[in-house]
Amino acid sequence: MKKTICGVDVSKARLDACIEPGQRFASFDNDAAGIAKLAAFCREHAVTLAVMEASGGYERGVFVGLWEEGISCALTNPRSVRRYAEAMGILEKTDRIDSSVIARFAHAKNLAATPLPSEAQQRLKALVTRLRQVTDDLTVQKQRRASMFDNGEMRASIDEVIVLLKRQSLSLEGEIASMIDDDPLWAKLAETWREMKGVAGRTVARLHAELPEIGTVSNKAIAKLAGLAPIANDSGKRRGKRPTRGGRAGVRSILFLVAAIAARYDNSLGEFRDRLLKAGKEKMVVRIALARKLLVRLNAKARDARAAYPNAT
Template sequence: METVVGIDVSKNRLDVAIIPHGDAFAVGNDDAGINALIGRLKAIGADAVALEATGGFETQAVAGLSSAGLTVLVVNPGQVRAYANAIGRRAKTDPIDAAVIAAFVLATKPEIRPLRDAETQALSELVARRRQIVQMIVAEENRLRMILAKQAQKSIKRLLTALRRELASLDADLDGHIRKSPIWKVRETLLVSVPGVGPTTARTLLAELPELGSLDRRQIASLAGLAPWTRQSGTWKGKSFIGGGRGKVRAVLFMAALVASRHNPALKAFRDRLVAQGKPKIVATVATMRKLLTILNAIIRGKKPWQSA
């Protein structure tokens, strides 16, 4: 039987459960704790180590474990909780969660995908920081339109100046980061050759969807959360939905699809045809997102820029 390790991650602690050994223990979520954990897991010959995506607290552990040569999986917390409910594990504590994570991996055997390397992780963090700065700029611009007091307006304008300066600095950092890797530079050039895809979309895809070009169209759509799933029972059939996958990728593809629906002749014709057939506009937009992702996937695989029909 495989030896599977489940780890429940919190800010300061890693709760560990090992199947089938039945061992359960905790270490610190720091260099000393992670190094001690690596030693124990290598000693027992762990086949897979699974952690939930926890918004960043898992990053240090994932980096340390994977660099030590262990097979690491980052699993979806929603799927793990659904599995826990299905097997009747209503109680929720850190040791129980660790055991459920290990059992989930053993039962479902999720596909093991290559983890992002340090350079890709750094690019992802820069892209995320740029997105945060843009959100702050939008929020301050909205406040400026609402406020009447001159002193408050001056304060907002000073902050906007600083934020725009920081945005320009981040863009320069991103340019430098892309230039470091000839492969990334080539891929960015290929992606932005498609009308509707700008540098922000291209860099988000490079950071958040490194599998682009290595999977088929159905797999890449599923990874991005754009593969439709239906609800059906007997003769009843509900509406199709999309969900799951990588939300950051889906967000940039939504904006890119809106732009492409106006400026990319092929995608504009595709969306207009769906609307003319009676499809709701949001459904047509989602279909355009999926079509755009398929095109980008093919472009990266074929290493050939966009060519208009």
């Protein structure tokens, strides 16, 4: 039996919905009242799955809100949806058309629901995101201060901002550490990961917040989630370069840094890096391979640690 799917195109102000089959359209405000009306619209038409693109962050409130209203939801890759539309000959792009394409794509892919993260997982991710923003702002302010060679008044103004950002950074780090310590599984994972030199508190927090699947999927799958898996590019006798693409940029960027540090202390990682360099591999290829090897090890450690907590989510 064909599912009844509601495709939702999410923007800052509006939610455009299309139910397939049948092409029933509706539009709602992107606020609490609008989400409630969207949920009622889905219930009215016996929708089994609401689908939206994971882009921009505006979808988060809708995703959580619909789940809380009892509507199963799924997130999908916007690039895949766009390419599906082009493959179907749909070159026009409006919010109404996009909602229809999302629903049709979900049918074609037979998408399953994306599980709703726990409240703790949502809060941890929000804290880690805010810590990264504060850290980036702090770097910018320090750079601005360094350029104020002879303007004491402006330097004093920037110093006030730096003090505030440092205080917020320490507060956020404390809250994140407390959340991890209070959860038995998270604490065990943190302890296990930090046995590797170079893996510090912020790395642990980013892994918990942005890669919660770690330890629950295969090494190949976790590498793909982080955008560190090579993508085949062969045709006939041609063997093309295998690039990496997509994945979670935040996790990938920190793994690049941590892998380079870990290779200084871990002989096997250092020898692996040196072997690739001696073979003439490009530096970026070496960075990706080293980060992937580190991630595979972290995934294996997480898998072993999770074995003691089979009922944890």
